[in-house]
Amino acid sequence: MYVAVKGGEAAIDNAHRLLAHARRGDPAVPEISPEQIGGQLKLAADRVMAEGSLYDRDLAALAIKQARGDLVEAIFLVRAYRTTLPRFGYSEPVDTAAMAVERRISATYKDLPGGQVLGPTFDYTHRLIDFLLAAGAAPPEPAEAAAGEGEPMARVTDLLDGEDLIEREVAPDGDTPVGDLTREPLDFPAERDLRLQALARGDEGFLLALGYSTQRGYGRTHPFVGEVRYGEVAVEFVPEELGFAVPLGTIDVTECQMINQFKGSAEVPPQFTRGYGLVFGQSERKAMAMSLVDRALRARDFGEEVTAPAQDEEFVLAHCDNVQATGFVEHLKLPHYVDFQAELDLVRRMRTEYAARRGEASEMKEAAE
Amino acid sequence: MxxxxxxxxxxxxxxxxxxxxxxxxxxxxxxxxxxxxxxxxxxxxxxxxxxxxxxxxxxxxxxxxxxxxxxxxxxxxxxxxxxxxxxxxxxxxxxxxxxxxxxxxxxxxxxxxxxxxxxxxxxxxxxxxxxxxxxxxxxxxxxxxxxxxxxxxxxxxxxxxxxxxxxxxxxxxxxxxxxxxxxxxxxxxxxxxxxxxxxxxxxxxxxxxxxxxxxxxxxxxxxxxxxxxxxxxxxxxxxxxxxEDHPFRIQTFKQPCALCGAEGVYLDEVVLDDRGGRMFVCSDTDFCEERRAAGHQGMMVDPGASDPSPEGEGGSRRKARDGWGEARHAARAGKRAAPSDGLRPPPPPYGGGSSDLPSDTAAEKREVVAKDKAGETR
Amino acid sequence: MSIALAPGFTEPVFDAQRVFRALMDATARPATVQPLATDLVPPAPLTPELAAVALALADHEAPLWLDAALAAVPAVAAYLRFHTGARVVETPDEAAFALVAEPDAMPPLGAFAVGTDEYPDRSTTVVMAVRTLAAGRGLACEGPGILDRADIAIAPLPGDFLAQRAANRALFPRGIDCLFVAPGSVAALPRTTQILPEG
The missing domain is CATH 3.40.50.11310 (Bacterial phosphonate metabolism protein PhnH)
Structure with missing residues (x-):
């Protein structure tokens, strides 16, 4: 006898208890703390801050712990928390030229004011598993910085700008509101402020693949890394009642300025164009991919033909958010039996008709013979 | 502020x-x-x-x-x-x-x-x-x-x-x-x-x-x-x-709900074994429970006996259950002075609706039956 | 401004919800009179019901426009700005909501935003305070939300209101939605509602 499935509530409660148990893992092994995650798995926390679009490393670390290391799940937790936070206003634009640089490299100049600063990077590590890490060996002391390091460094694009070789980027005047796709639904075509916001929150893997596709000819942009820099920038805010900017603190960001070719036109002399990437924390992969996609999405501005996925604004913006994507892909595991029943009914009926037609056909054939 | x-x-x-x-x-x-x-x-x-x-x-x-x-x-x-x-x-x-x-x-x-x-x-x-x-x-x-x-x-x-x-x-x-x-x-x-x-x-x-x-x-x-x-x-x-030549029609099921006996409702197919045994029960669990509480019973017999295939679309044979069917359509009939055939929709109230489509005949046809009037939960 | 500001909703969360539900019921069932209870005491000539609609729906994303009677009393705009955070705009077609204390003296419906064919929702909702709002002989209405026909008496109305509404309806899906408030009640004539010729 069929008994309607009851007890969904108990099943959900039990599943959540089991999840908590599985999250803890072997109780003989010490429990991991959010501080350890934020400190020792810092790049994971950085990604959660960036795509969660909330600069709070402790919260990101806690979300990673709660999500058992599933970063997309952790990003989702942070987003759902972020949406409930009151909003006091908007900060002043951060000035990355005034960044306390920890890493800065340029691929376009061998040397430049401020020099190349490798900083903490995986670049040039040989990707050999380091078994000493498993043994818990203490790292060597870092080298002492030379005097003068940590001074603000001019951005490479500003140097080119001085020669008028790269397109000017004119900041909109102070009264032009900057869009916010978390407060207003996205309309197409979207302006660059909204596109950049979407990309900054977008999935690293998706942007990486799209950026890569432009390099392989799907919307080629002839990119050069003008500069990638990582370090601390100050955030300032103008309270209405004061009328002048006060510092709120500093945040770590990675910025990529991509320099791209442009042939010019009747009105515009030949000039380089820009692709821009800026993300919370340290993630060059994300910042570089973002700047490739940003430039590809500017096809319209330069009269380039839109032929590739990375240039297609609706395609990119509608699919770059991993919280949206994971929700909709994973919703397929929810019950769909009502719809499936409707399809079953149709397929069975069509098969019955098909069989009947074949039956008729063979009867006619027999009659004819 | x-x-x-x-x-x-x-x-x-x-x-x-x-x-x-x-x-x-x-x-x-x-x-x-x-x-x-x-x-x-x-x-x-x-x-x-x-x-x-x-x-x-x-x-x-x-x-x-x-x-x-x-x-x-x-x-x-x-x-x-x-x-x-x-x-x-x-x-x-x-x-x-x-x-x-x-x-x-x-x-x-x-x-x-x-x-x-x-x-x-x-x-x-x-x-x-x-x-x-x-x-x-x-x-x-x-x-x-x-x-x-x-x-x-x-x-x-x-x-x-x-x-x-x-x-x-x-x-x-x-x-x-x-x-x-x-x-x-x-x-x-x-x-x-x-x-x-x-x-x-x-x-x-x-x-x-x-x-x-x-x-x-x-x-x-x-x-x-x-x-x-x-x-x-x-x-x-x-x-x-x-x-016109392919009017909208809804799904119908050959058999009533195996639990409450309701007809003209949407059923879920429940697979009972791996030998083709299955039964059909109300998708609307509240509707089904209310009917059973009122004493209605479906066959709920040997599951193998229930016919696995829905009968397809059509549904014009059904009797009206009060509710979705009669009251609504009575109200509508009253609203429209003299429908020529009782089926045609009025012209679209605002521009743009294409009038070359046939009427939704099935809305008229979709008349739901419960097997036993006594069990109507109104 | 030396005038002390009158208070807003006593229970902001629940009062806003109740007012919204009354407006939603009114819009979903055009030309029916729905109860709209409020204990607001705004500066005249802003009526308690006009204030309730504004406090429930306006904010910095939804600007307000005030008719001449309301704009003439600075305390009205001050009250609305304080309690809603909404901008009070000068030109009617910039407003999400237009508040009208004297419907017989208001600008034509065409002065407000009617939206575009692609975004017909980008339109102004005109909220008029009236003296009479009752079921019965007056305007005979039909359209979505009305089972057969609904009759409603509204007074005062803008001059040539029937002609204005007919023109408004011809714009569909663009158009103006009208809300009418009277002491303790609200009714709506959304753009879909057709007012039948008399007789």
């Missing part, structure tokens, strides 16, 4: 339970509710038009009902009684989860009884029990754009709606007929609302489409991921698209 008045922080009196003291009544902050409420009013004023809204990230995944949840949260008040169903059932895990969310964040009374509810949030079904004036049915919508699979671009579909150019949809349905001999759309079957906008009814089986027509309840649709809200006011024409 006026901004201080519009702060998103919850007011102390407005929170529901101890666990959720940090959150506002029904979770959403007041600014978000106002934004959604404005969208809802516009949606009702322009039936079937998808109003863009700044959907928020909710504490449940996109695609799992975030649009419906935001609409429900915006309309819900402390006096409301909420019912949540998924696939027609109050007990499916996602329905349970959403019901608990509102019980926790809004402290509202919840119910499984269709009749007792003032607000019903649903995924994929419309209750069998006819809805009444004053009720609100909130649909969870995954893809609100009926033209999306024909034209993926928002910029293009927006133009098509603006021009009421629905030729693409008719071509698609006609190609189905050419290829399969049928319109091969069985759920999320497109409808025309109040003679103007073509609308996606959400992935309900087309069996439920006729219930939307001249429904006494207010129907609200929320698509969170796609950031759209739309609506059908009460007593509004909702016509399933079709053709």
């Amino acid at each position: 006026s901004a201080a008045m519009r702060d998103d922080l919850p007011s102390p009196g407005a929170t529901a339970g101890k666990e959720t003291d940090a959150y506002n009544f029904a979770y959403l902050d007041e600014q978000t509710k106002r934004m959604i409420r404005r969208a809802i009013l516009k949606a009702i004023a322009i039936p079937g038009y998808q109003v863009p809204f700044a959907s928020r990230e909710m504490p449940m995944p996109y695609g799992w009902g975030t649009g419906g949840v935001q609409v429900t949260a915006a309309v819900l008040g402390p006096e409301d009684v909420l019912k949540v169903i998924d696939q027609g059932s109050d007990d499916t895990t996602n329905a349970v989860s959403i019901r608990r969310f509102f019980a926790k964040t809004a402290g509202v009374e919840t119910t499984t009884k269709t009749r007792a509810a003032t607000v019903i949030q649903t995924r994929h079904r419309i209750p069998e029990e006819p809805l009444r004036d004053g009720q609100i049915l909130v649909y969870q919508v995954p893809i609100p754009e009926p033209l999306r699979f024909l034209e993926p671009r928002e910029t293009e579909t927006r133009k098509l709606h603006a021009l009421a150019d629905y030729g693409l949809m008719h071509v698609k349905l006609y190609e189905d007929i050419a290829r399969h001999g049928h319109i091969a759309t069985t759920y999320a079957y497109p409808v025309e609302v109040a003679g103007r906008y073509v609308m996606d009814p959400s992935p309900t089986p087309k069996f439920d489409n006729p219930k939307m027509d001249m429904c006494a309840a207010l129907q609200l649709f929320g698509a969170g991921r796609e950031k759209r809200i739309y609506a059908v006011p009460p007593h509004t024409r909702v016509r399933s698209l079709d053709f």
Whole structure:
């Protein structure tokens, strides 16, 4: 006898208890703390801050712990928390030229004011598993910085700008509101402020693949890394009642300025164009991919033909958010039996008709013979 | 500073339970509710038009009902009684989860009884029990754009709606007929609302489409991921698209519900073993339980004996059950002075509705029968 | 301004919800009179019901426009700005909501935003305070939300209101939605509602 499935509530409660148990893992092994995650798995926390679009490393670390290391799940937790936070206003634009640089490299100049600063990077590590890490060996002391390091460094694009070789980027005047796709639904075509916001929150893997596709000819942009820099920038805010900017603190960001070719036109002399990437924390992969996609999405501005996925604004913006994507892909595991029943009914009926037609056909054939 | 008045922080009196003291009544902050409420009013004023809204990230995944949840949260008040169903059932895990969310964040009374509810949030079904004036049915919508699979671009579909150019949809349905001999759309079957906008009814089986027509309840649709809200006011024409020679028809089932014996309702197929044994039971669990409580019994015999195949579409043989059928159509017949054949719709009230389509005959045909009148739960 | 500001909603969360539900019921069932209870005491000539609609729906994303009678009293704009955070705009077609204390003296409906064919929702909702709002002989209405026909008496109305509404309806899906408030009640004539010729 069929008994309607009851007890969904108990099943959900039990599943959540089991999840908590599985999250803890072997109780003989010490429990991991959010501080350890934020400190020792810092790049994971950085990604959660960036795509969660909330600069709070402790919260990101806690979300990673709660999500058992599933970063997309952790990003989702942070987003759902972020949406409930009151909003006091908007900060002043951060000035990355005034960044306390920890890493800065340029691929376009061998040397430049401020020099190349490798900083903490995986670049040039040989990707050999380091078994000493498993043994818990203490790292060597870092080298002492030379005097003068940590001074603000001019951005490479500003140097080119001085020669008028790269397109000017004119900041909109102070009264032009900057869009916010978390407060207003996205309309197409979207302006660059909204596109950049979407990309900054977008999935690293998706942007990486799209950026890569432009390099392989799907919307080629002839990119050069003008500069990638990582370090601390100050955030300032103008309270209405004061009328002048006060510092709120500093945040770590990675910025990529991509320099791209442009042939010019009747009105515009030949000039380089820009692709821009800026993300919370340290993630060059994300910042570089973002700047490739940003430039590809500017096809319209330069009269380039839109032929590739990375240039297609609706395609990119509608699919770059991993919280949206994971929700909709994973919703397929929810019950769909009502719809499936409707399809079953149709397929069975069509098969019955098909069989009947074949039956008729063979009867006619027999009659004819 | 006026901004201080519009702060998103919850007011102390407005929170529901101890666990959720940090959150506002029904979770959403007041600014978000106002934004959604404005969208809802516009949606009702322009039936079937998808109003863009700044959907928020909710504490449940996109695609799992975030649009419906935001609409429900915006309309819900402390006096409301909420019912949540998924696939027609109050007990499916996602329905349970959403019901608990509102019980926790809004402290509202919840119910499984269709009749007792003032607000019903649903995924994929419309209750069998006819809805009444004053009720609100909130649909969870995954893809609100009926033209999306024909034209993926928002910029293009927006133009098509603006021009009421629905030729693409008719071509698609006609190609189905050419290829399969049928319109091969069985759920999320497109409808025309109040003679103007073509609308996606959400992935309900087309069996439920006729219930939307001249429904006494207010129907609200929320698509969170796609950031759209739309609506059908009460007593509004909702016509399933079709053709003269291929009129819209709904699914019917050969046998009654194995548990309660109801006919003319939508059934779930339950697989009993791996030898082809299966049974068919009401998808609407509340409807089924009420009937059984009133003494109705289905066959519930040796499951192998039940015929596995639904009989297909048609359904004109059915008797009318009062409710969705008679009262509504009587009201309509009264409204239209002298319908020539009783089937033809009136001309579209506003321009743009194509009048070369045949009437929705099935709305007239969809007359639901319960096996035993005595068991009617009115 | 030396005038002390009158208070807003006593229970902001629940009062806003109740007012919204009354407006939603009214819009969903055009030309029916719905109860709209409020204990607001705004500066005259802003009526308690006009204030309730504004406090429930306006904010910095939804600007207000005031008719001449309301604009003439600075305390009205001050009250609305304080309690809603909404901008009070000069030109009617910039407003999400237009508040009208004297319907017989208001600008034509065409002065407000009617939206576009692609975004018909980008329109102004005109909220008029009236003296008479009752079911019965007056305007005979039909359309979505109305089962058969609804009759409603509204006074005062703008001059040539029937002609203006007919023109408004011809714009569909663009158009103006009208709300009417009277002491303790609200009714709506959304753009879909057709007012039948008399007789």
